[in-house]
Amino acid sequence: MKLIFTTFLLLLSFIKTNSQTVAKDSISRKKITITKISSAPKIDGILDEEVWKNAAVAEHFIERNPNNGKPESQDFKTTVKVLYDDTGVYFGATMYDPNPENIQKQLAERDNIGNDDVFGITINGYDDHQQAVLFFVQASGVQADAKIMSTANDDFSWNAVWFSAVKINENGWTVEMKIPYSELRFPKKDIQKWGINFVRLIQKTNQNLTWNFVDNKKATYLMYDGILDGIQNIQPPLRLSLTPYFSTYLNNFDGKTTTNFNGGMDIKYGINDAFTFDMTLIPDFGQTNFDNSILNLGPFEQQFDEQRSFFTEGTELFNKGNLFYSRRIGGNPSRYPETSVDEKVTEYPAKVKLFNAFKISGRTNKGLGIGFFNGITEKMEAQIQNEKTGETRKEVVEPWTNYNVLVLDQRFHENSSVTLVNTNVVRDGNFRDANSTAFLWNINDKKNIYNYFGAIKGSWVMDDGTKFGSRGQVGFAKNSGKNQFKFDGNFVTKNWDINDLGFSTSTNFANYNSYYGYRILEPTKKFNNIYLNFNVNYYHRLEPYLFTNLVINHNNQFTNKNFRSYGGGFEFTPFGENDIYEPRTEGRFLKTPSYLNTWIWTESDSRKKFQYNLNFDYYAYNEKGRNLVSPSMYLRYRFSDKFNTVWRFNPSFSNNENGFAGKEGTEIYMGKRQRNTYENSFTSQYTFNDKMSLSLAFRHYYSDVTYKSFFTLNQDGTLTSTNNFDKNLNGTYNSWNVDLRYSWWFAPGSQLTLMYRNAVQDYLGISRMKFKDNFSTLFNEPMVNNISLKLTYYLNYNQAKNWFKKKE
Template identity: 55%
Template sequence: MKSIIITLLMLGSLSLFSQENDSIPRKKVTIPRIVDAPKIDGVLDEASWENAGIATGFVERQPNNGRPIPDSLHTEVRIIYDDLGIYFGATMNDPQPDKIMKELTERDQIGADDFFFILLNGYNDRQQSMQFIVTAAGVQYDAKMTNMREDSSWNAVWYSAVKINETNWVAEIFIPYSELRFPKKNVQLWGLQMEREFRREGTRYSWSPINNAKGSFSIYDGEIYGIENIQTPTRLSFQPYVSSYVNNYDGKTHVNFNGGMDLKYGINDAFTLDMVLIPDFGQTKFDETVLNLSAFEVQYNEQRQFFTEGTELFSIGNLFYSRRIGGYPSGRALTGENEIVTFNPTTVDLINALKVSGRTDKGLGIGFFNAITEKTYAEIENTQTGDTRKTVVEPFTNYNILVLDQRFGDNSSVSLVNTNTTRADGFRDANATGLYTQLTNKSNTWNLRASAEGSWVMNDETKFGMEGQAGIAKISGKHRVQAGLDFRTKDYDINDLGYSGQTNYMRYMSYYGYRLLQPKGFLNNMFLNFNLNHLRRLEPDLYSNVVFNFNSSFTTTNFHNFGGGFETTPLGTKDIYEPRFHGWHVDIPTYYNTWLWFDTDYRKKFNLSMVADWYKFDEKGRGTLNINFRPNYRVSDKFKLNFQTSMNLSDKEIGFVNYTANEIIMGRRNRNTVVNSLGGNYIFNNKIALNLAFRHYYSEVEYSGFFELQENGSLLPEPGHSNTYDTTYNSWNIDLRFSWWFAPGSQISILYRNAMDSYLQEARQPLNQNFNYLFDQPQVNNLSVRITYFLDYNRLKTWFKSNDQDGPLQRNNMGRLN
């Protein structure tokens, strides 16, 4: 049956993928080469700008797609180039320049800002671009974009300045060739898109017109002509760092000093080597820990910059969960008679890591990643003799990933991903391989996707598992549809370098969506989505559930956003995961879930977001209420505060408790969780910032009854089971960070951190007692300073030459950048 469905999906789509390509005219601009470089100061008064190539005729992208830009907002961009890079000078008219929105933020963040946006594609393939944004406040934002996947963790070193005048604002930008990727050819032809955000009215304008009805906006790039005989620069940079940490925990203080370096080297015009030598990740953001009662581990976000930057290739297929590297040890400390574990590490030290990635002018992306972690020990003490010993809980381990990603057409690709984990000392090894394809027809109206993955875990014996999916989707117009299926076998396991989550299922999915593509009445846009999914257990076959979901979102012409939805499992659910044992399930009654949400106008100084989400089960007294409330206040363009509180109140839920030799114990419980977060930013200028992040997480669980799970999914009361599972958990975190980008790519960061948590086997504590117990726990107080400095090889060369020996281009470009 599965093979028939897949075959029908693929055969039925063949005619769709033979349509002719729409004629999409591409805008063009020809730019001249200059000798004397302009000063990057936001003033376009140098002679070099006089004969620049001019790009104008911007068109509204949203909300009124396709409407010409009004004369009052006339936008003109001058573009020139020289031996070192490309220059943009954008003049953007505004009839009320005193009202230009220019909130200061940290680098790589955009607040309530007008901004100017550049998308450069050195291979002109409409699939891989470098993105550069400068806001009206002078803040830089950059990212890599591949087929609409944006990697904003990528940081380039480029130069910009803005100036607000009486009738307009100007953005002047210089992007060195060292930050771009392009083929080694005498005559270059690059893809180009530029956009202007007019935040006051909530409109965005693009240079090359974009059709919002279909396709990704990258396929609407224009083109740059005129760039000839430029030399690909040596792309070699170093980022040495020094850091110091003062740690105080439970009355004990430790001080340490670290030093190391990150290295980037352009192997050729397409490929880059990134390497971290002597890693230091001590200033990463805290994890938002939770009390986890589910059948699956919590998947936390990656906070380490090396593992977030330039990883767009390695994220294909979701086989890579970088927190595995340097995370919790894979082994455990085994104790003998009269022995206890006195030290059990929760992390593993990283020795070094490197990645090589890039894409050829034929559209082939190649990525290679490798990391090595240190041998890690737990300490065990004999309580009678006092003797101590160490035992290995993680040996020397090598992690590597290989990715091949061939892009073709405007939005199509075939990808191969392989991940491998090799451990010494007889610990388990693992491998996973995936093959993925995405095919979009020439007119960008239909998309076909398919993938297959295999996992191999080698311990005492080899365990093999599979995952696969196939689907087809209409991706254009007001009416959109999608159908597909995916499955995972019982032994699918990528948890050595990935994250598996649910396994042993077959899922059938269908979707219909309606969207408003142009403003109508009081609405700027509208999205209506209907989903119908069916889940089954694979081995042994068992119905699990049918889920119907409707969700919606609306944006008004005043830029208020609201929506809601409804979801139900009309036939109930046979939960195959909560029992934690293969072949078992627990019956969950039908639920009805409804929710509402709204966001007020984000352009205002005060805006508010709120969500209310209610589950009601076909069982007396059983339900869940979720409320999320988030007010934000922009005190000034420099100072911003935000607060968030969320509550989850769950009554009479059923969950796994324990198991004995011959029975699975389930419990009926009430669970209340409250999370409060406070954030504040004071931005001194576009290079210096002070940030506060506070979070308190509180969760209590109180059990009211216990049951023995039966093989048919029902529950048999077990009144004799003792109540020792009530829980109260608190987590408290404060981060106060000062950051100063004192030079391009160079930063001083000072961080103060306070953290504590408490775990108590009681519930229904009075509020004051709960906080007293929390603050009686040992606290982490940490003060750290880290200094990084960016060194570019091309600039280092000039340091060893006198001014008389410097060429005019070196002096004019490097010496005139603000």
Template identity: 45%
Template structure:
């Protein structure tokens, strides 16, 4: 009898968790004060969402009575209101580190996920931490959580002797929903108990299924509301004071405005009328000895916020817009560049994006950069002239993304760059697909892209990839391959380095889906890869890899992996000449990683690695070590030291003419060199309160390559001594960046930013191996630049202004 009762209880529990949950929203007429108290009478009779279920690590386990969570939802003509009570049987242990917006640090979190169309395609997610810090993002299964998206809403969190409370007001202008009289929204609620590293949701998110946005519950009862006019203005004013040793100090005042307009219920127009990116994060520049440019992260909010559509097919690299000029000026004898532009100015930019109720996502992005000149001087006569290095240029991206069955999509993408006059134009068109079975157990993905370049010599190229994967269960696998022609070139508005090859790859992995006595997570991966030059059929790359990643029950992370390259490969890129290659020997690589639990005041990250080649003395090794200490809920300091060394590295340094006979190929000069890199990074945060923080970011970097032997690349890919080459091609690059900033969110969507930055960089052929001399020399020479800036932006909601004017009338 007891056994039967137990089985009935288990089945009834499973039945309740597997059914779609429904919550009734309560209409109100009274004013709600967002103070974290929930003391208005409207909260008393509202229906309650409870019975939360664990998302991670023990997926499907009910929340304990001591962590009971109760949520209520109200609404009126202007906004939806969420009241949340998070009970905690040990309230004095609630973690509540104060951090910057969208970065919760070590703190408990509450969140609400809303899908106004209830179509399983996209959630608008709003979070509040126990320290009263806001965060928000857009969530799609294809891209994940995009925290670059920012909305304007109001919240307040308060701790009590029973746990903590959150009260939220989300204006309808921050959401997307239809104009129907009766609304049914997709909704879910989230809670993380940080000290236990446990995450819970109201509607079960089954991790075996492999989808997130399709497992919401339903919010019903919202009636007779209308989508508001979504028109927002964000005027800004900035002042920059620039100084450098030996140069005149000058100030610059800038002003402009960003506009966001809801064209329809689903589509939004974003526009920059006068861009100002002066306070964006600095780039972590490196000594780049390879054949390809360094790829940088995008730090400009306009090009990161809500750009999930534009990232389909990996065809859009936004740093091309306003990046380096596309033309290198031709110099006559005795001429030099005295004013070379590093970045082209952006005149304006706009984007339109959204998705219809039938699942068609449409994205259009357009930007224009100005005509740009470099100044060239004749060193004998002193005369100067200006040369165009970038004409007036238009950048355009078009995306049509059709989703169906809530978990699959087919996407058309086109990128186009049109330059004024007789300059290079480029057009790339792609078709991408991401197809999943109804049960989300198998996936077929891929894309095909075609580039057309109109230049002094026109060229066309094609890139195609396809992959198949099992995406559910403990055991999973994937297989696939790529095919790329020689003239595929998306680099005017995208980024792609490797061409003229085909490859095959495979992966098999095992993971635990629920915790064990030892591990909260555990995963083993096995990977194989083979790549061949399309024309010669030679092996360009090959590897066998195995790695292990796990998290212990004490929430410490450990990783370990090795890669074996069993065959010699042929590098067609390092020689930087057509149809030339250098042989890369067989090698073995190994790495390890440790990251202790950030819940503790002191934590540390450690990442050592080693690579040993099948060639005398050729190896590489290094490590990153990063301690961090949280002095209080307000003060956090982090530090990372990195050291990496390559011994007997072989790399390109120059090309020289063999003789006057044009049929004789040029001599490709390599060097046998040691490459040593040091970097020190210091980060700090002091939070005055949840709206006001002081932040520190310092990076010192030094890397040098010391050539020991000069080598000539032979036609068969081998290297032989070439002592007659005597030019000094040693390289030493060192840089310094330091940012000290103050940020104050003084009103919803409105911010004051104060930044002091000093930075310097220098490249030399003479190597001074005294670390202290390099750093102090860099900080004491004319290269050090100082910038002090103040920026104020203010958020204006058309609806709020209209309502105030009506009340005054």
């Protein structure tokens, strides 16, 4: 850790010393000089106020897709007017359209882009080509916003409070917007210079246009913004907002009904122009989406997506290096109680309670990003009963625990960065502690053609001594032009373990990867774009050396002139695999035969009312009777601009696969099994207007496994048939979830949510049940029924201050 930190400081010093010596890429940038006003326009979508007449105008948009670099058509001309005052920046956009009756305006929930025409703005208050905030307004009036990064690590969970209105007229449609300074980040200077670009999406022609030209062949979108000049002598307002919440739940499970009430608050405070403090007090995550659980027969735990908004919003810094898996905070207890022969566990907490959490993040005007996260979880106890005496006792299964994440990310030369990440877990008492540290680099040449990247990481686990593990990567890539390539190598030692606050699976391996890609971004006679790539990946066990796999892969994708996409590919392993993980025992491996995997897919035009995506995936193994068939289907139908439905069906049939069955002493048993899986999901949404919607989400997952025969695993990875293993491992797992949610955004940043949830799951020690019997058995299990109501209200300090002034 000391070596990593010292290396980071030395490189950081070198960057600061030499950052001014590298010339910037000569990208042409348009410029607009903004006008200050004393009387603000009404945000109603109609540009009829006097202040708009003398406003500066941005025009002459250029197509980004599909014809990159083509000037806009005069029939679809776009103009944008800009103004500012002491409270924020105003934008008035006019999107001409010769057929305004055909402007696409599907209603969707906030932050979701429907089948809509869209106008958008990206603003970079530091003009560093590395970060920006994005504000989208759709022709339906629905807003969307995000933080976007040059590294493509965009954050669409970020929500700002801003104002907009649209109006469709005989010439096309217009947008009025006000972005308060409180939602922007910019240095404290008398004269501001911001990076800015305007975006227009035209659905019926599938065109994407920007004000400042964006070259798709190289660099990133943020390298091509224009300049907003002229904002002077403004005082950024105090950035302080409170979002209190109140929630109530009615729960019914196994004949028992309970109720509970909760209250808490999120706090957001702007420490200065660059850094923000976020805190959640007594959080309530009862209305998060359900997890897509599966029947997991593999050697590693299943990883779930984060559903809690506090852990998804504003976390772009904390996700660097992949050391932070926020589901560890408030996850499962780290211990299970030890019991005697006469004892049994009568109560065991399913989840650890989060007491509070906060994060501080931002970036200085010299490009140094700093992120600090801290979370505290409560002590959790299990209850144990002595079945003979009836006495009960409690045992701590998770103590009070503190979680920390620190990130230092220095950007330089507008397109490169080095990063130091540290995570730390401290548990009270004799429970284990953990620490991990990573040093990352991502360096591009000044023309954004070549990229050099890598990482050095270390993990320390303190539990009856200290266990140290390491991980590393180094690579080189060409990311621009028609021809692209990448080479990289990775290693992970056997003691690598970040699972106290991160997520790691495979250890003790090294792999070497090569990639070649060919792309055509300019439309040809038959296609709008073409993507081809070829990959070769070599894997081996690190200690002691053992060849594990060689994977050769090819992918292709085509989009034709009618905007239908299709593609396919193949993958094969010519020498088979020595699987070092399936035996669940260090030093052992399972020989897996070589396979040829082929797939094909097609997707229809998303602008149509009916859209489909069909995929067929087939693995043929070099072993009699062994294969894997995995088709999938996505069907979406848009009944109207307010009502749409989506059905997904993902079956999978694995025939004669070999997998871990158990251990007895030194003997490892493998089983040959048949596994059938069906996953059905259905989502539907009716959107009343741009602030109110009703949505339904349903998922049924069903998987059964049947073992045909058992084998002992030999030292050379081969299998020998055995009759000494007679355990019944056949099983059927079902998971059923229904969420019905009504949402009303009744004020900026404020929301009322009413939700009904229904869930049940079971696992049976039998397989190949009839479909009817399977459902009957599932619905005989105790079912969770939950109704909840949650109210959140956004309170901005500056707004509240004005309320009191008016009263006085």
